[in-house]
Structure formats: C-alpha cells, structure tokens
Amino acid sequence: MTLFDSFFLDAPESVNVDGVRYHWQSLEPHYNVGDWMLPLPPWRHHGYSDSGHAAWNILQHDLSQVEPDKPFCIYLHTPFCSRKCNFCDSYSFKLGSHQTERIQDYVDRLCYELRLWSQQGNLSQRPVSTVHLGGGTPTFLGGAALRQITDCCRECFSVSPETEWALESTVNELTPEITDVLHELGYRRLHIGIQTLEPQVRKTIGRLRHPVAALDVIERTLALDWVVSVDLICGLPYQTLTGFMDAIEILMDIGVNGFSIYELLVYPQNRRWCKQYGLTAPSRHLFNYWMFVAGALLLESRGFAKNLFNHWADAQDTNIYFTFPIRGEDLLAVGTIADGVFGNYHYRHPSYARYMKHSQDGLPGLEGGLRRDTAFDMIQPFVKGIQASRISGQVVHEAKSNFPGMSALLDRWMTCSLINHNGSDGLKLTASGSWFAGNLIADLTAFLV
Numbered sequence: 001m002t003l004f005d006s007f008f009l010d011a012p013e014s015v016n017v018d019g020v021r022y023h024w025q026s027l028e029p030h031y032n033v034g035d036w037m038l039p040l041p042p043w044r045h046h047g048y049s050d051s052g053h054a055a056w057n058i059l060q061h062d063l064s065q066v067e068p069d070k071p072f073c074i075y076l077h078t079p080f081c082s083r084k085c086n087f088c089d090s091y092s093f094k095l096g097s098h099q100t101e102r103i104q105d106y107v108d109r110l111c112y113e114l115r116l117w118s119q120q121g122n123l124s125q126r127p128v129s130t131v132h133l134g135g136g137t138p139t140f141l142g143g144a145a146l147r148q149i150t151d152c153c154r155e156c157f158s159v160s161p162e163t164e165w166a167l168e169s170t171v172n173e174l175t176p177e178i179t180d181v182l183h184e185l186g187y188r189r190l191h192i193g194i195q196t197l198e199p200q201v202r203k204t205i206g207r208l209r210h211p212v213a214a215l216d217v218i219e220r221t222l223a224l225d226w227v228v229s230v231d232l233i234c235g236l237p238y239q240t241l242t243g244f245m246d247a248i249e250i251l252m253d254i255g256v257n258g259f260s261i262y263e264l265l266v267y268p269q270n271r272r273w274c275k276q277y278g279l280t281a282p283s284r285h286l287f288n289y290w291m292f293v294a295g296a297l298l299l300e301s302r303g304f305a306k307n308l309f310n311h312w313a314d315a316q317d318t319n320i321y322f323t324f325p326i327r328g329e330d331l332l333a334v335g336t337i338a339d340g341v342f343g344n345y346h347y348r349h350p351s352y353a354r355y356m357k358h359s360q361d362g363l364p365g366l367e368g369g370l371r372r373d374t375a376f377d378m379i380q381p382f383v384k385g386i387q388a389s390r391i392s393g394q395v396v397h398e399a400k401s402n403f404p405g406m407s408a409l410l411d412r413w414m415t416c417s418l419i420n421h422n423g424s425d426g427l428k429l430t431a432s433g434s435w436f437a438g439n440l441i442a443d444l445t446a447f448l449v
C-alpha cells in the first residue's frame with residue numbers, strides 16, 4: 001500500500017480522495033510540498049531603503065498629494081495575549097507586571113499615532129472601508145480600552161455606516177460582556193483563532209475551552225448577525241484527518257462564513273515545542289498538504305470561494321482588511337510591527353519596546369520604509385491576482401505581452417495543477433496553488449532579476 005493510500009484508508013466521506021490524488025500527482029514530479037513560502041511584503045525582499053524618520057517625511061509628502069475620495073483601511077495591532085500559545089508565530093506576548101498601566105500606555109500611544117496620521121494631507125476626509133483590530137488578542141485590552149480606540153477612530157477619520165468594524169480574537173477572551181461592548185461600538189466581523197475542534201489537540205496546544213464551549217461562543221456571535229470566520233491549522237500534534245474534516249463540517253453547519261487554512265509554521269521560537277511532538281520531520285508537510293487540499297475541496301464543493309489565497313468565504317464574508325490590495329486601497333497600519341502602504345510606499349513599525357520609545361514628539365515611531373520600484377509594479381497586478389486567487393484575462397494578457405517567458409511559466413503551473421481556467425480567459429488558483437501562492441509570486445519576481 002502506498003503512503004497516500006494508507007493516509008486516506010479510513011478517510012471520512014467528506015474527503016474527495018480522487019480529487020486530492022489528482023492534485024498531488026500533478027504536482028509531485030515538479031514541486032516539493034515542504035518548500036512552500038508565504039507571500040512576503042516588499043521590505044522582506046529588499047529591506048528598507050529609508051530610515052523611520054525619512055519614511056515619515058516621505059509619507060507626509062505623499063499623503064498631501066492623494067485625492068480626497070480614495071478609500072483606505074485602518075489596521076491596529078495589539079501585541080498582548082493572556083498567555084503565549086506554544087505553537088503561535090504571531091508577534092504577541094504575555095504582559096508581566098503593571099499590566100493595567102502598560103495596556104493603558106499602549107492604547108494611549110495608538111490613539112496618539114492615529115491623531116498624528118489624521119493630520120496628514122486629507123487622510124481625515126478619505127473614506128474608511130474597514131477598521132480592523134488584529135493581534136495578539138485585541139479583546140485582551142478590555143472594554144474601556146476598546147471603546148477608547150474606537151472613539152478615537154471615529155473622531156479622527158471619516159468612518160461611515162458602510163465602514164466595516166472587525167477584529168480578531170480567541171474564544172477565551174470573547175466573553176459575553178466584551179461581545180456586548182463590541183456590538184454596541186459597531187463591530188460586526190470576527191475572525192477567531194479556533195485552530196481545531198479535536199479535544200486532545202486543543203489541550204496540547206493550550207486551547208483551554210472544550211470544543212462545545214468554543215462553538216457556543218461562535219454561535220452567540222453569529223446570533224448577533226456578525227460575519228464570523230475562523231483560522232484552522234493543518235499539522236498540529238495528534239491531529240487526525242477525520243477531526244480536521246469534521247471541524248470544517250461542524251463549523252459550516254453552524255453558519256461560519258469564512259475559513260483561513262494554513263500549515264503550522266515551524267520557526268525558531270516554537271521549534272523546541274514542535275520537535276517534542278515530531279512536527280519538524282520533513283514528511284509532515286506531505287500529510288499536512290493532503291489535509292489542506294482535502295479541506296479546500298470540501299469547502300469549494302459547498303460553495304465557498306477564495307477571496308484570498310488561503311481564505312474560503314461565503315458571499316457575506318468580504319474579508320475587507322485582508323483584501324485591500326485587490327481593491328487598490330491604501331492601508332494605514334498603526335501600532336508595534338504593523339506594516340502599511342500608501343500608493344507604492346511601504347512602511348513598518350518596530351518591536352514593542354522601540355515603538356513605545358519612539359512613537360511620540362510628533363512621530364509615529366516607524367522603523368523604516370521603501371518605495372516599490374517601477375519594475376515590480378509591472379508584475380503587481382498579477383501578484384494581486386495570486387493573492388486574491390483570481391487573475392483576470394486582461395492581467396494574464398498584459399503579463400504575456402510584457403514578459404516573454406510568461407506563457408511557458410503559465411503552462412508549467414497548469415501542468416502542475418496550480419492554476420486552472422476561470423471563465424473564458426482568466427485564471428484561478430487551485431488548492432495546490434493556494435499552498436504554493438508565495439512560490440508563484442517568487443516565480444514571477446524572477447522575471448525582474
């Protein structure tokens with residue numbers, strides 16, 4: 001029996017085994033599933049060309065040139081969590097002493113920064129498409145701080161009834177009291193890090209609430225008419241294919257609107273923990289890839305469509321913050337490590353200690369910035385298409401005209417079943433294409449070298 005057959009031996013009915021096999025066999029001669037990459041922001045490729053001070057001067061100038069009706073998104077980063085989960089790769093940590101004071105200091109600093117940005121150009125008049133609180137765990141800040149941040153956004157910027165108010169949270173922090181406060185403040189979209197519904201897996205990764213309690217929290221939020229999407233991870237300790245597929249079915253059944261799926265990342269900070277559970281073995285990627293494709297095919301068979309390379313959504317889940325580049329909007333990102341972009345100028349904030357030290361005296365405390373070069377802008381529409389999982393016929397046509405090797409590259413992607421036809425002349429990413437989205441973008445940037 002092959003490894004593939006033994007992995008799917010007791011697969012639940014929800015698994016389209018032939019579909020997974022087709023994707024795997026198309027891919028396997030050409031790509032190693034362990035070599036996948038995330039799409040990376042430009043500063044990860046090239047570093048910064050400008051210091052934080054210089055970046056701020058450039059942004060002030062750029063912002064004075066923008067037309068007043070151009071929409072933008074606001075993202076606010078909260079780095080705090082009640083505990084640091086052993087598997088987590090996000091920039092987040094548990095606060096030690098003086099928790100209340102440190103939260104208040106951080107929230108004051110966010111509001112200071114928001115006010116500073118609102119005084120630049122006509123940013124305060126431009127329409128805001130979403131205010132998104134990410135982390136970490138924004139709800140860890142507590143009701144009063146969330147109210148302060150929200151009020152500050154409303155005072156400083158042109159939020160309207162169309163502006164979506166969204167946040168990320170974990171089940172633990174989403175108490176009925178906090179949910180009520182958020183609802184009163186206008187929040188209507190929740191992205192929740194559920195990760196898994198298998199009890200033993202939840203226990204191992206430190207998810208303290210039983211799956212039933214976790215589902216209760218989601219149902220309570222859905223009952224308030226919020227849009228709710230979830231994170232699910234492939235590759236957790238003790239995880240089973242059946243448990244993973246059942247979780248998707250259960251979450252679809254209760255009405256969850258969107259699913260972000262990704263493989264557990266092994267990185268320096270969690271490597272020891274991953275090693276303890278055998279998660280660093282190269283063979284794990286294969287099982288995780290098969291699980292990922294099985295989940296993707298199930299979601300697609302139930303009408304969920306990707307609006308981001310790893311996010312499957314129903315019609316209500318427009319995923320406004322994560323899809324801002326596709327709409328050509330700017331992103332005002334505020335807070336430690338938050339990275340934003342205005343036009344073709346990207347900037348980022350530093351880690352917590354430096355952010356707290358430098359975001360004052362008329363400065364937002366930026367770490368650095370860089371302008372995307374014009375060559376990169378030539379492939380940018382295609383990159384956006386990959387990020388959105390859909391590339392229009394016009395973008396495909398232009399890329400073929402601009403880059404002589406493009407047709408051959410697309411043929412290779414098609415042979416490997418990374419892309420598929422979408423309508424008459426457009427393309428879309430398959431499940432394998434979603435797994436390799438960062439690699440597809442790297443293939444494109446190779447044209448620029």
Ligand code: SF4
Binds near residue numbers: 080082085137193
């Ligand atoms: S609660 Fe979420 S953000 Fe915080 S450490 Fe755990 S997984 Fe990471």
